[in-house]
Amino acid sequence: MQAARLHEHGAPSVLKVEDVPAPEPGPGEALVRLLGVSVNHLDLWVRRGMPGVKIPFPRIPGCDGTGEVVALGEGASGVEVGQTVVIEPGSSSGESEHDKAGNDHLSDDYQLRGEHFNGLDCELVAIETRYLLPLPDGVDPLAAAAVPLVFVTAWGMLVSRAGLKAGEDVLVLGGASGVGSAAIQIAKDLGARVITTAGSDDKRARCAELGADHVIDHGDEEWGKKVRALTDGRGVDVVVEHVGPATWDTSMRVLARNGRLVTCGATTGPKVALVLPHLFIKNQSVLGSTMGPRSAFPTIFAKVAAGAYRPVVDRVMPLSEIVEAHELLEARRVSGKIVLVPGE
Numbered sequence: 001m002q003a004a005r006l007h008e009h010g011a012p013s014v015l016k017v018e019d020v021p022a023p024e025p026g027p028g029e030a031l032v033r034l035l036g037v038s039v040n041h042l043d044l045w046v047r048r049g050m051p052g053v054k055i056p057f058p059r060i061p062g063c064d065g066t067g068e069v070v071a072l073g074e075g076a077s078g079v080e081v082g083q084t085v086v087i088e089p090g091s092s093s094g095e096s097e098h099d100k101a102g103n104d105h106l107s108d109d110y111q112l113r114g115e116h117f118n119g120l121d122c123e124l125v126a127i128e129t130r131y132l133l134p135l136p137d138g139v140d141p142l143a144a145a146a147v148p149l150v151f152v153t154a155w156g157m158l159v160s161r162a163g164l165k166a167g168e169d170v171l172v173l174g175g176a177s178g179v180g181s182a183a184i185q186i187a188k189d190l191g192a193r194v195i196t197t198a199g200s201d202d203k204r205a206r207c208a209e210l211g212a213d214h215v216i217d218h219g220d221e222e223w224g225k226k227v228r229a230l231t232d233g234r235g236v237d238v239v240v241e242h243v244g245p246a247t248w249d250t251s252m253r254v255l256a257r258n259g260r261l262v263t264c265g266a267t268t269g270p271k272v273a274l275v276l277p278h279l280f281i282k283n284q285s286v287l288g289s290t291m292g293p294r295s296a297f298p299t300i301f302a303k304v305a306a307g308a309y310r311p312v313v314d315r316v317m318p319l320s321e322i323v324e325a326h327e328l329l330e331a332r333r334v335s336g337k338i339v340l341v342p343g344e
Contacts, residue, residue, distance in 0.1 A: 002343055003122035004322045005058040009049035012326035015061075017319065023126040025073035030129050032085065036145030036316070037065035037120045039325050039338040040178065041267065046115050047326065053115075061114040062121035062340075063089040064148035066141040069132070070124075078129045084141050085132040086301065087120060088294055089113055089149045094130065102295025105156070110291075121319060123342045133297050136305035143311040144304065146337035149291075150178035151186070151300045151309065156292025157240055157262045158186050166191025168237035171227055171254060173247055175212055176203035176335045179264065181312040183240045184210045189308050195227055195236065203335045210310065224250035235259060248272040255284055262287040312336030318344030 001022040008014050025031040043061045069083045079085055091111050092099055098106040113119040135144055157179075158164045170187045174180040175196030187194045188211040197218040198204040204215040214230050216223045228235060235256035241247065242265035252275070255261055261284070274286070303309040314334040317325050319342045328334050 001123035002319060003060050004062070004319060005060050006047060006055070007057050009047065009055070012047070012323045012330065014047065015323050015326065017322065020122070022124050025071055025076065025126045027074045028076050028128055028130075029073040029126045030069045030076055030079055030085075030132060031071040031073075032067035032087065032125050032127060032132070033070050034065055034067045034120055034123060034125065034342045035084070036142040036339045036341055037062045037319070038146045038149070038178075039322075039329055039340060040064070040149050041265070041329070042112065042115060042149070043121075044326060044330055055115070059114070060118040060120070060122050062119035063113040063115065065120045065145045066135060067125070072129075073126070076129050079132050079134060084135040086135050086144055086148060086297070087113075087125075087127065088131040088133070088297065089152070090291060090294070091117070091131065103293045105291035105293060112291075121322065121340065121342070133301065136301055139301070139305050142316055142339050142341070143313055144301070145339045146178070146311040146313050147182075147300065147304060147309075148297070150337070151182040152292035152294075152296055153264055153289070154179050154182035154186050154240070154292075155296045155300060157264055157287075157289045158183060158190070158238070159296070160292060161287045161289045162238045162240075162260045162262045164190050164192055164238050167193075169193045169195065169231055169235075169256075170238040170240065171236040171251070172196040172212070172240045173243050173251065174198070174218065175207035175210070175215065176312075177242070178312070178337050179242055180240070181206070181210055181336055182309070184212050185309050187238075187240075188212075189303065192238075195230055197223055199332070200335075206312065206335050210312070224254050227254040231256070238262065242267065244268040244270070245272050252278065252284075255282070257282045258284070260285045260287055262289050264289045313339055315339075316341060320344060 244266035
């Protein structure tokens, strides 16, 4: 079968599309033919290499996608041959209290596809059926491939961690990104007012289409002052922060009294500073968030099927062009997600 693999860290050119043996489904597993796999920033980090994270080679990247069940292993249940399914990005033993509560992402043994073990940038994958969710009728599987990682991450940030409420103001940094575009839609569905930033005219237009009430030029050095002006100087109740040092200081300055800043990423670096008196005098909270609860997936895809959430796909490309896909994402020349089609 066709698979994209890494044999070393480096530039996009280290990705090699190769022919590898097809897997067989074991007990409790389904054999799934991938229909679409999205490209995430996680794939870039795995490819480049991350300090302190050892990636055994060769490694197949790709953590979320959709596929068709083509065979079932002994004792497999919950899905049927011929069914179109969504694949969850993570994996865990299923034995912890977090797992049993539907919060597998909080388990000590939680791992991500494509990072901790082989992922989905291939034609076929053998996978335990508990990680497969039947795709609701009428949902395009290619569009759906862009949903799992970013929507469950944004859900974890806004619903699980920040506890966003109707009537609150939320600032979403980088609204045209995968997590940003999901956060805009989740926040609007919760009844919040959304202020977001984006770096180009087309990206700002995309944010407005997704429901953002106000869109600010991300390159404007005065963007923080504009956020405060839109809130009559009060600031926002919640900041969705996934950029890091480049935006952190301003993100903290625009956070209102009793506000919550929730972060899931550090694309511009790992270290930031906090002014402690501002933090405790204003009774603010800084919250870390990684992934989100698997229990949210049925709700997320029900909302996708109902049109309340819309996957944002910049383009669809064959898996054979994965090097170009990484180059485009790395150069920030995409608005939304790139979806790869294995076998092409």
